[in-house]
Amino acid sequence: MARASRPAGLERLCVVLVATRNPLNIGAAARAMSNFGFATLRVVNPFDPSYREARSAVGASSVLESAEQFSSVADAVADCSLVIGTTAATRRDLQHRLYTLAAGAPLLRKSLASGRVALLFGSEKTGLRNEDLTHCHWLLRIPTRTQQPSMNIGQAVAICLYELVRSAAPAAKPEKQKPATAGETERISLLLFDLLKASGYLGRRPGITDLEKLRRLVRRMNLSAPDAATWQGILRKIAWKMETGNAPKS
């Protein structure tokens, strides 16, 4: 990902993991942060203080080492101008505005241009508690199935961060190979037609019965110029072998 194409201010995002039980999930979140270029990890009352050594944080030791630890959500988000909670939204009593991740991400990015934004993830079993949600301006939901809404924390973090950098990625324009010319395609059709005649294929039905049908078959290959050259080489060699290798007609 070219650095220049990242939206401004992504470094102001704080990933806040609240009451996480499994240190491997903290490590996995750190790994995803490293993958997508986010550095600020904050943990609130982690269940297991050994998370800084989590083996799941492949390539993300610096994220874990610089992680800040807090004893309350209030402290963890104190310097943030926008606080967003993530939720599986299975509860009906949500008091907050709820956006899908795709709809909320642009709002989040916009706020990053002017200040720090906290993105909160709750514990494995309960998610964010009501008390945590009171610190949130609005909520984000990853569009999971209603029957199976609860995601692994590391996967949820990865998806949210992916969405934030997603639109910044340069549109991929695969390098198109130069297409074969009509003349090159025609030579392949004629070479193949000779092979079909020589092999006795043309008498068969159904299949290719004449040169026109064969031309259409070859056109549908949509050959690039290099591939057209390769096919000519292949067909010439096969034709040569068929001719010279054949027993003399009696």
Add this chain to the structure above:
Amino acid sequence: MARASRPAGLERLCVVLVATRNPLNIGAAARAMSNFGFATLRVVNPFDPSYREARSAVGASSVLESAEQFSSVADAVADCSLVIGTTAATRRDLQHRLYTLAAGAPLLRKSLASGRVALLFGSEKTGLRNEDLTHCHWLLRIPTRTQQPSMNIGQAVAICLYELVRSAAPAAKPEKQKPATAGETERISLLLFDLLKASGYLGRRPGITDLEKLRRLVRRMNLSAPDAATWQGILRKIAWKMETGNAPKS
């Protein structure tokens, strides 16, 4: 996620995990599949056969139980008409078209409207090997940082599946012709490879020097199912003629 807004054919996606070492990663992939409503998991030569009991597959036991196990990528993708590899794309010598996930997902969804699509994920250490890539039509890349491109498998699977359901795209129009399956394409590659050997072509350079290059050449034909049948008939006939028409070896 409202069922009605899902693009058509998502159930035709096959998540294929190749040579995965850690069974927890297979479980995590299954969990993400369950979160986003995908059911078909295929594993190729998993390092640890205990993956079916992976504790990481929270809410995804049915995905793991119905997972199919294969001993080769060719077998795992044989009934698929499109095969897509995922890559961190750190290597410079990629022979395939490479799309970012956001750019490739619409193409993938379009193909799902008319046939099965395999999405391949390589092992933790090496990713997909070159031999695995020869089965792929094109490659997908999640836009990670250049300095830290390698993702956890469970997180990579989750992000890809999220992207597929992300935009409730209207049902794609099925392609006019049913595309050839990977099995049909593979048969053509093998038939043609035998012809190249028999004709003495393989010693030539430059051109096709091995089966892997040949597979890529054939994949680039993007064959429809009817055209694949025609090509098989043509190649069989030429091979038969070359064999029976040749002078007996002295």
